[in-house]
Amino acid sequence: MRKSHLIWVEISEENLLHNISVIRDLIGNKRKLMAVVKSNAYGHGMLETAKIVLKGPVDWLGVNSIEEGIALRNNNIDVPVLVLGYVPVVSLEDVVQKNLRLTVYNMETVKTLDKIGNKLKKEIPVHIKIETGTNRQGINGKGLSTLLEFIKGSSFVKLEGISTHFANIEDTTDHSYAQFQLDEFKRIEAEFFKNEKSLIRHTACTAAVLLFPETYFEMVRTGIGMYGLWPSKQTKVSCSMKGKKIPELKPVLTWKTKIAQLKDVPDGSFISYGCTFRTTRDSKIAVLPVGYYEGYSRAFSNVSYVLVKGKRAPIRGRVCMNITLVDVTDIEDVKLEDEVVLLGKQGEEEVTADFLAELAGTINYEIVSHINPVLERRVV
Ligand SMILES: Cc1ncc(COP(=O)(O)O)c(C=O)c1O
Structure with a gap:
């Protein structure tokens, strides 16, 4: 990008790495940390941000679209990248070619992946998004059981992780709905995934990382906190209501x-x-x-x-x-x-x-x- 002498955005490498170490301290060393760099890293610049965060204790990157994932790969970023948003069926082969991980919740997607895996003789790791009450992306009940049966029967599509996303954890000091979703996640896990070994389970966004260690599982996905911003005033209030030390996040x-x-x-x-x-x-x-x-x-x-x-x-x-x-x-x-x-x-x-x-x-x-x-x- 051409250097601009008129309008530009400065990104503080020091503050970004500081925030990552705050998050790493909270989650400990055993879990994976996914830096969510979708949507141009929340305006911070995806490639610039990705290159900095990978100097710190970050294991995975999360993007919204296949285009973002491909841009990372084309810039020699080779850590695991999970595409959080929907990828159209016609673009799935590109996902596989670029070694991007997919979030899945449709039969059409996994059936196409199975065919691509067969053609390329390649294993394709996927993460199932579990519907626990946000009612945007995700699957549960009968649909989940059919999807899972198909994946188990496939020689190419491999279940690597399961995830969910909280609907009401940021803008409130009443976390009963988040607790309900966490309970749902655990119930569904026990019902459908009890025999799955070494699954990467991930549910936590920044507010969950700041407030609820029980949401961490094997990986957390943080965006806003990494950029030095609090998810909301209520998150800060909740932090002090829980008697927790308020971490210092520095805007980037x-x-x-x-x-x-x-x-x-x-x-x-x-x-x-x-x-x-x-x-x-x-x-x-x-x-x-x-x-x-x-x-x-x-x-x-x-x-x-x-x-x-x-x-x-x-x-x-x-x-x-x-x-x-x-x-x-x-x-x-x-x-x-x-x-x-x-x-x-x-x-x-x-x-x-x-x-x-x-x-x-x-x-x-x-x-x-x-x-x-x-x-x-x-x-x-
Ligand atoms: C699926 C998913 N996971 C994680 C995040 C990160 O959330 P936050 O920026 O609150 O940490 C987002 C952000 O919107 C998301 O959509």
């Missing part, structure tokens, strides 16, 4: 740009589309070359701020597709191309993903993963 990402124009705007002038802001004094406005296309949400219009020279510069008017206007009247000595922090720290000030998420009525996961993948990710 800083999003920067430069001032593209400075202008003096008289008192009483409207700023940006829709005339939603009118100056109440003679103002100095800085034009920033980012907008909602780049991932800087329109929801930040008139309510958020960026950092210039370590000070807060409030957003004035609507965030446009590629432009945002900020008020720098109270900041001294601002010049064209001065560095601006959209997300992260500058001096003593910080714009957090949690703060932006609250303004946009969403979660920090969405704020960071919406940063346009075409922007440069720069490891610092």
